[in-house]
Amino acid sequence: MTDLTCRLYAAHDLRIEELPEPQAAPESAIIRVQRGGICGSDLHYYHKGGFGPVRVREPIILGHEAAGLVESAPENCGLRPGQLVALCPSRPCNTCAFCLSGKQRHCLNMRFNGSAMRLPHEDGFFRSRIAHPVVQCLPIEDGTDAQAAAWAEPLAVCLHALRLAPSLEGQKVLVTGTGPIGAICIALARLKGADEIVATDVQDFTLGLARQMGADRIVNVISETNALNEYAAGKGQFDVVLECSANPQAIAHAIDLVRPQGTILQIGVGGSTDMPLNLIVGKELRFLGTHRFDAEFADAVRMIGAKEIDLSPLVTHVLPVTDGVRAFDIAGDRTRAVKVQIDFEL
């Protein structure tokens, strides 16, 4: 069987190509990829050729959310053929000051699969087989399927974000943006004992799934313009905002609706935006950024394996790699897609 990949040459120039066999490398396993999830950053590469200063400057294999079966692995490395593993895309240098202080996510020499940050670019997971470092192949509980295991990376992002937030137990939580990350945050906020979860977006379709993931109330901010007014009372009612949209209006709205000394956790990524410093200062808000994950990847794998979280309702489409271009086109359509997974098994 020929190995296939989705390789991006430039914006809207994604090609399904044959790949040579992966070469076994020391301390690496050969993984037969089963499922890969298309992420918002993959879509930025596909639609715009990158985001911010990160541009596609040479052909790149996309994908940093995937799971597959071990085909072969070095002896006594802890992996056995046929075992399902989640692939961790984060490969820090382990020698820089950040790595040595346990903050590998800030590594100065980070190699992240499917990222065009560095040149040469780091190829990603969207291919039939890959040679991947053994330590970045995390076995998941037997009985888990690849659909679920491929959620480890975005779940890790959300677990790390919530680790930076105050406890959500008994709190009123606003989640702005109900794409995959917002939807996962809703599920986690529910698990962590939030008292009330309100979710906002501009798409009824994604809001419907947000409800399914545990939101108490969903608000389409276009068709229900005044629905959130009650939460602005008394300088704001929400204890914590999980901002997953990176939309400037949503951020401004969140600042109005969060209570004094509340927290806004900025999870969505965007460019520059105006900020009402008077409100941030006057309300003594905590405005926090969050970046990727470290140990949370292993936590995510454990949670998925233990079936503590079920993200399968968010998988709206699964397409074979041969239909990879269509998969990317559908993934960009928020009226009907949340998570599109590519099936690499032919």
Ligand SMILES: [Zn+2]
């Ligand atoms: Zn480092």
